[in-house]
Amino acid sequence: MYLGRFLILGKTEEGNPFVTYRVSSRSFPNRVSKEMDENTIAIIPKDLEEIFKNTYITYNCVKIVNDEKNDMDTIVATNGSQTDIIADKIKLGLPIRDALSLSMIGMDYEKDDYNTPRISVVLNKEEAYMAYVAKDDIRIKKVDLEEGNAYYLSVYEACKITSHQKIAVDLKTAEEISKNIMEHEYFENPVTCATVMITENGIEKSLL
Ligand SMILES: NC(=O)c1ncn([C@@H]2O[C@H](COP(=O)(O)O)[C@@H](O)[C@H]2O)c1NC=O
Numbered sequence: 001m002y003l004g005r006f007l008i009l010g011k012t013e014e015g016n017p018f019v020t021y022r023v024s025s026r027s028f029p030n031r032v033s034k035e036m037d038e039n040t041i042a043i044i045p046k047d048l049e050e051i052f053k054n055t056y057i058t059y060n061c062v063k064i065v066n067d068e069k070n071d072m073d074t075i076v077a078t079n080g081s082q083t084d085i086i087a088d089k090i091k092l093g094l095p096i097r098d099a100l101s102l103s104m105i106g107m108d109y110e111k112d113d114y115n116t117p118r119i120s121v122v123l124n125k126e127e128a129y130m131a132y133v134a135k136d137d138i139r140i141k142k143v144d145l146e147e148g149n150a151y152y153l154s155v156y157e158a159c160k161i162t163s164h165q166k167i168a169v170d171l172k173t174a175e176e177i178s179k180n181i182m183e184h185e186y187f188e189n190p191v192t193c194a195t196v197m198i199t200e201n202g203i204e205k206s207l208l
Contacts, residue, residue, distance in 0.1 A: 003158055021078075031044060031191050038064075040062065042061065060081070063083050063084060072125060077194075100122060115134070128145050179208065
């Protein structure tokens with residue numbers, strides 16, 4: 001099934017929260033995820049001229065906001081340039097719900113041939129939120145993560161936040177999760193993916 005881009009948000013059986021962003025693409029498959037700095041992961045076309053063919057295919061898909069005062073990292077993961085807007089608002093001190101609401105309604109769905117929705121996730125050791133904005137729908141939802149389970153949210157076919165979109169997770173590391181999601185036969189047109197996990201020893205990342 002072609003879900004397009006999707007996010008997976010969950011907790012390992014050991015209780016480590018994580019998010020995975022997977023790029024699936026029919027139109028622009030020649031892209032990679034790249035760590036730009038310690039707190040930023042970007043999706044970039046291999047041929048940089050493609051950047052000018054479509055404004056929606058190049059963006060930071062992950063930003064980590066460090067709150068040193070409260071010793072907390074907050075991870076923002078999305079399918080577009082809303083990543084930076086959401087992260088900036090969280091950095092300014094807005095509650096996550098407000099940062100997501102303002103950014104998602106401000107950026108809106110993509111004005112492409114498919115009216116592609118924007119999907120976003122925000123996660124730290126205390127709370128987790130999922131959000132989407134489509135042409136005829138918008139939702140921001142705080143979700144309770146359970147050990148050994150994850151929610152998924154995609155641009156096509158599964159653009160919903162519901163307990164029906166839940167999968168079991170029996171993998172331990174960010175690397176195992178990225179590998180499984182890239183190689184999963186059910187998810188068509190794999191291009192690249194990035195997993196970011198919060199562990200007792202800090203942030204663990206895996207880019208494929
Ligand atoms: N975020 C992305 O990586 C991304 N890749 C493609 N799109 C948009 O979705 C349209 C359909 O792309 P595709 O045929 O690869 O599913 C593209 O024309 C583009 O407007 C994207 N925008 C949203 O998902």
